[in-house]
Amino acid sequence: MPGRTGGSRAKRKGSLYENELANILWEQGFAVVRGPSSGGGVRRRFQPDLVAMRGGVILVFEVKTAGEKPLYIDGDKVRRLAEFARRAGARAFIAVRVKGGGWRFHSLESLEETVGGNFKLAKPLSGLRLEGLRALVEGWPRLTDFISEG
């Protein structure tokens, strides 16, 4: 599959970037959970790379690194991420760590399915920036807007 990274070096880098994004979102007031990098014992249950929550809004992320070239993402991973988001009542994104720095966020709807059942992100450098993501979160109704303090 072109554009896909693998092996332990890529894994370490992936973990580094997950941590970078987790810290950024934590600084912005989100509660953040990273899944275990090994996926230990959770093949049945699927865990996204990152879950970020603020005031009842839930975002789930698959973290990738990319430059200008199209990015290919495993079809099963995307489908399980979508199912996880459906259960949670969350919005799911592919979080792209741009080579050299910065982040772009793509909703799953912007992916194109390939004939082989995987997914292609044609323009990794398009997509929402962090400010756009934050604006999106702030624009959503929050659960706490509708319930009285307990």
Place this chain on the structure above:
Amino acid sequence: MPGRTGGSRAKRKGSLYENELANILWEQGFAVVRGPSSGGGVRRRFQPDLVAMRGGVILVFEVKTAGEKPLYIDGDKVRRLAEFARRAGARAFIAVRVKGGGWRFHSLESLEETVGGNFKLAKPLSGLRLEGLRALVEGWPRLTDFISEG
């Protein structure tokens, strides 16, 4: 601190029980994330033992095992769990795996602070059962009740 468990055997058991609860909640339609057992690199960010989400409702859990004797919980852990829940817009619980089987769920309000700044759960076998927890979730307003389908 009386009643507190420690060491690697307790850690393995804790992990086993976290996994048991994660599977139970997943079967009930929740999206579930377990934090990394090592806490690798996240001292700054705190991650609860378990986060379970369904239809926009977020529950966070600290998992313990207990019998009839009072359970003592580290004060810092409870305070950080409460802060995590506040950010997320979540309800926080101490999830007690009863020795011999079964689960009880205690909200943080039912804990008593000790003179040393830790917390005491006087009656671990009281608290909500799984059915009670589920009823609570189903009774809460869901974000999706208020927004139209996208």
